[in-house]
Amino acid sequence: SQQGEEDPQALSIQEGENATMNCSYKTSINNLQWYRQNSGRGLVHLILIRSNEREKHSGRLRVTLDTSKKSSSLLITASRAADTASYFCATGFSGGYNKLIFGAGTRLAVHP
Amino acid sequence: DTAVSQTPKYLVTQMGNDKSIKCEQNLGHDTMYWYKQDSKKFLKIMFSYNNKELIINETVPNRFSPKSPDKAHLNLHINSLELGDSAVYFCASSQTGTGTTPLHFGNGTRLTVT
Numbered sequence A: 001s002q003q004g005e006e007d008p009q010a011l012s013i014q015e016g017e018n019a020t021m022n023c024s025y026k027t028s029i030n031n032l033q034w035y036r037q038n039s040g041r042g043l044v045h046l047i048l049i050r051s052n053e054r055e056k057h058s059g060r061l062r063v064t065l066d067t068s069k070k071s072s073s074l075l076i077t078a079s080r081a082a083d084t085a086s087y088f089c090a091t092g093f094s095g096g097y098n099k100l101i102f103g104a105g106t107r108l109a110v111h112p
Numbered sequence B: 001d002t003a004v005s006q007t008p009k010y011l012v013t014q015m016g017n018d019k020s021i022k023c024e025q026n027l028g029h030d031t032m033y034w035y036k037q038d039s040k041k042f043l044k045i046m047f048s049y050n051n052k053e054l055i056i057n058e059t060v061p062n063r064f065s066p067k068s069p070d071k072a073h074l075n076l077h078i079n080s081l082e083l084g085d086s087a088v089y090f091c092a093s094s095q096t097g098t099g100t101t102p103l104h105f106g107n108g109t110r111l112t113v114t
Helices: none
Strands: A005-007 A010-014 A019-024 A031-037 A043-050 A055-058 A061-066 A071-076 A085-092 A106-111 B004-007 B010-013 B019-025 B031-037 B043-050 B053-057 B064-070 B073-078 B087-094 B109-113
Touching: A005 A085, A010 A019, A019 A106, A031 A061, A031 A071, A043 A055, A043 A061, A043 A071, A071 A085, B004 B087, B010 B019, B019 B031, B019 B087, B019 B109, B031 B073, B043 B064, B043 B073, B073 B087
Parallel strands: A010 A106, B010 B109
Antiparallel strands: A005 A019, A019 A071, A031 A043, A031 A085, A055 A061, A061 A071, A085 A106, B004 B019, B019 B073, B031 B043, B031 B087, B043 B053, B064 B073, B087 B109
């Protein structure tokens, strides 16, 4: 079954507004990663947060992780039209060879 | 230079045919993957190779056969194509196969089976 589930499925905002996307997962993780996918392209890694971290920043991106609630959020501040894309969370596990499990993504549309 | 490149970008073929997708990475990574993305954008891992050795083999029909001639290349051959195989197939690579390092994706191969 799917591990990560993003919420909302779709988000439509105006340029300059902030966008918040959430990800919930079911089992203990080693890390959680966020990816962006532009239409017709592959996924691009944005940020990785480890299970012992609570918050991480990268430019206009802020990711939080709450392991007690098994949830993470991605905040994009001062959004731009170029941020229009699908955003996916993926959960990673420790111990041996493991696969990243992706959620179904949030489709973000930023209108000029 | 493209880090993970896969060919072809588009593949349109008829049911019953056999086709291959090729992937190459120039990042020096040890691990490569094939993912399938369906029409609802759900991304599911199919196979993973670490230094030419198969390490992850999900429940995939045996019509799908991956091959890794060296750690920089991972190809996917599909026999007897079916309508349900229509999807976008992504190749990816990572430094390790432990699920603790980021994945680098190719731009995908859109397969349409008619």
